[in-house]
Amino acid sequence: MTVANPLHSRPEPDPQVKPFVRLEKIWKSRGKNVVLKGVDLQISNGEITCLLGPSGAGKSTLLRCINAIELADRGVVYVDDVPIGCKPQKDGFVRMRERDVARQRADIGMVFQNFNLFPHMSVLENIIDAPVRVRRESREAAVEHAHVLLKQVGLDHKVNAYPRHLSGGQQQRVAIARALAMRPKVMLFDEPTSALDPHLTHEVLDAIRDLASTGMTMIIVTHEVQFARDIADTVAIMADGEIIEHGAAIDVLSRPKHPVTRSFLARSLPMEAQG
Known part of the structure; x- marks a missing residue:
């Protein structure tokens, strides 16, 4: 039987309140390779969202578009109702100067795979x-x-x-503290444990769990499915540049609907943790 994690016992988001992070039709290509294919995603203030899926699905690229390390070819990312990396002009958007993007990026904490x-x-x-x-x-x-x-x-x-x-x-953990030192509005984690030996992984995951209890809005790309089950409010499953399934973590990870999600979880979770 699956038991709800206390971190998940938060009030339901008010439908009248705009999402804190909003991605609208995000497209990104590298040469002829289309990495992101019109991704839409909404995340409430204080929500923890985990991005899961097979390698090459576009998860890290999506994260890098949120804080404009990479700029989307099409579509707009909003954080706290502010478009990131671009500004409205006439009937569309134009890219901002890099120094202006850098100022926006200061509000979006990022923790990378390799500490940096x-x-x-x-x-x-x-x-x-x-x-x-x-x-x-x-x-x-x-x-x-x-x-x-x-x-x-x-x-x-x-x-x-x-x-x-x-x-x-x-x-x-120092990298997490460094990102928090900027007093960000949202924290992004790109596979924060992938460069670690397995016996060190728990140190970082525990630090993120502690941060979750503060109400920080977080988007976490991770291959740690059990960690996502423990910590996430919502989970988005990505495959081939698209979000194929998105919803409450307990629902998506315990009762997946999409066959790709079911296949991914079957490979990622031990049998006793499934269902």
């Missing part, structure tokens, strides 16, 4: 760099916030360490 920490900077310097440089926070305020975040991810004792002295799990 600056190797020549200490843990503390990695975390305070962007808030001081981009947000124009005082160093004193940024340092104080960094200590709070490091305690939150269980690494306050590593404040003066350098990335080379940390395990992969510790580096990824």
